Amino acid sequence: MSTTQSTGAEVRLIDVTRSWGSVTALGGVSLHVRAGSFCVLLGPSGCGKTTCLRIVAGLDSATSGRVEIGGRDVTALPPAARGVAMVFQSYALFPHLTVEENILFGLKARSVPAPERGRRLARAVETLGIGQLLARRPGQLSGGQQQRVALGRAIVAEAPVCLMDEPLSNLDAQLRAEMRAEILGLQRRLGITMLYVTHDQTEAMAMADQVVLLRGGHIEQDAPPAELYARPATSFAAGFVGTPPMNLLKLAPDGTVAGAGGPVLGEGGARLAGIRPEALRVGETGIPVRVTHAEYLGADTVVACQAGESRVLARLPGRAALAAGTPLHLAADPADIHLFDAETGARIATRDR
Amino acid sequence: MTRTQLPTRVLEILGAWVLGIIWVLPLLYAVWTAFHPAAYATSFTPDAPLTLANFARAWEAAPFARYFLNTTILVTLILVAQFVLCTPAAFAFARMEFPGRDTVFAIVLLQLMVMPDVLLVGNYRSMASLGLVDTILAIALPYLGSAFGIFLLRQTFRMVPQELDDAARLEGSSLMGRLWRVYVPLAKPTYIAYGLVSVSYHWNNFLWPLVITNSVTTRPLTVGLSVFASTDQGIDWSIITAATLMTSAPLLLAFLLFQRQFVQSFMRAGIR
């Protein structure tokens, strides 16, 4: 048991699959999380994020494949021997125990001596500011307070790897933003490796060193947030990231937007052109569209338009007063146009990139 | 309240009162008779003198102190054994995967449908071959494993969120550690409710103890009372009712004292 600050361990999944009968939750996932980094597993509901996390924790076993933590093969080890701590989506606080007993539960189970327990408790309490809650039971705490206690239980374990399953999904928007900063700060300070599950792409973009985008049990893209945003590997990744996400326009054989005409966006064929809403501007030339709806957000306005068969969202600066039905031309720099195969969704390399 | 509901409501209230009165009448009669001289056993004059003499006479007429002790040992033995045996069984049925689990559980449930009285002769034979006839252990033995208890605890354990189990597992708790520190504390209302059912059932149980015991040192209160009422006293209702009140008083008092907690834990445990 180390008394110094814990530092992270790398986590590696090698071709991990998990299936229940005919249901395949994970199909051959390989993943490398560097020691001390913040990795976010992102994806829609049911894509296998929780399954992935539980396999790393050892709460679930992989049908095939290997899990390594800190260079050690832990595939056959029980959860308690893997050096991981976890914050559950429901927090999983023991309702019959006080906050203090909850936080110390694991240390008592592992027979950590009392002075050491006291030291770790004091540090967690100071870090999280939960001193006045120690004698209460979870039922007497607000959602945010319960969340802090769950964090406290995870950090006193001083495990090199921390797993979090949508820890903020039960909190209101403001508290979520606060806790986001706090969790990130905590991870940086302790230097632990974090594996963090969320279905909220803003959370992923804001916190991650590395985003792993999952879909249907497969990794769609594994990249830093900036790259995920700038170079989505598939049309799914393009349509999942960004607020609002990237527009995907079906192209006619001649390379113009199907049903709308306008400029040639790329070589035609069975292709999709992806353009981020914030890359579009109103111009003299460009894709001819018709405004259907405008939503004023303060700093900018999101204008929904119809371009032939496709819907297009454009993020225009300031307050753009546009009535429904107004015809517009939306233009974008060629560098901001991404091309995807309409069948496979795979990115198609363009001239300059 | 609408017009169609009113008569139904009146009927309901009336029915409840009638049932309540029918239920409480024998008890009221027992209280009346026990606290008055024998002369007033069948004449209800309001100014009849009160007396505790019936209780004193009943207490001396039979070894009730010993019977109390026997019954207390009996219900404690049964309760402790039931808790100790039902808990791991219920946990296995609720949270462990093993081949044939559901079949075995169905067999356990079948036991709920067997009236214990049917097994009187069979049980007696078993006790005789074990050489246990006329012991307190013999009264308890057929009841130590309880299908009802297993069923009830299994349902409760299944309602414990899986994530709590996972959290404890991750924190390094062993199987027994999780059972003891997570499942048992969370099932406390069920233990209380089941404990009450068990204690009152075995406090009042009569037929099996009557069959298997035949001496003062093993007889529980119920059997002691019937032996006392039938042979020794003829039909002196004052003493019989005094003895009856005496033997049921602990249960009655306990229920009155803890009424609210009882009802609450029954509600929480889902037994009505």
Ligand SMILES: Nc1ncnc2c1ncn2[C@@H]1O[C@H](COP(=O)(O)OP(=O)(O)OP(=O)(O)O)[C@@H](O)[C@H]1O
């Ligand atoms: N115990 C199980 N038995 C059968 N199928 C399961 C089991 N657990 C998960 N699955 C299936 O595996 C798939 C992935 O589930 P998982 O819980 O990992 O999704 P998730 O990405 O965490 O979703 P969410 O965002 O809704 O929590 C789902 O299709 C789910 O139905």
Ligand SMILES: [Mg+2]
């Ligand atoms: Mg999940």
